[in-house]
Amino acid sequence: MEPTxxxxxxxxxDHEVVATSLAHVLDAEPDIVTVGVAGSLARARDLVTSTAPDVVLLDHRLPDGDGVQSVGTLRGLRPSVAVVILTASAADHVMVEAIEAGVSGFLSKTRSLGEVTSAVRAAAAGEAVISPEMLARLLPRLxxxxxxxxxxxxxxxxxxxxxxxxxxxNAAIAERLTVSVHTVRNHVANLSAKLGARSKLEALSIAVREGLLPDR
Incomplete structure (x- = not known):
């Protein structure tokens, strides 16, 4: 049965081959649909408004601007959208800026196609798309x-x-605390609301800024 x-x-x-390949892979999944492909930030702004995406896979370098610096604009147009930065390589300070802008994570263009679909599903479910190793490296720099x-x-x-x-x-936290995933989701939603955050990474960024996390 197909998902409802x-x-x-x-x-x-703006790399047509990359964008077309991603769209082909995602559209082959029964629970994912590509609603648009944009080669510029201007076109992305239009499509975010007209297509109402759940997830935006956003290159961090585009012909008409910096993808990271446009995250706030895109989320302003659609507050519920999860933005995942696509990158071949990015300096730590770029990724820190992206986290502070409210991205849901990062996806290397060198990742396998299976990892791309998993990342999209994770972002749509509210999970942070980032490895624990990268998170540990970046948190002290926030x-x-x-x-x-x-x-x-x-x-x-x-x-x-x-x-x-x-x-x-969420599932790993539920197992660690011996509670249901639903309970964990509620805790995450509550703490995010208190912090004024719309993603897990943004919640962590605000928590660091407010001194709510111990020194790491």
């Missing part, structure tokens, strides 16, 4: 104001936040 809903994906990449924030989290929310900082998925 599909993950709607917008691909933003900006901190050096002061404790005014956000008050429960002990359990702080515990969940700490496990998110380890790069654990």
């Amino acid at each position: 809903t599909s993950v709607r994906v917008l691909i933003v990449d 900006g901190s104001n050096g002061r404790a924030g005014r956000t008050t989290l429960t002990d359990r929310e702080r515990e969940v936040l700490g496990l998110l900082a380890e790069g654990l998925t």
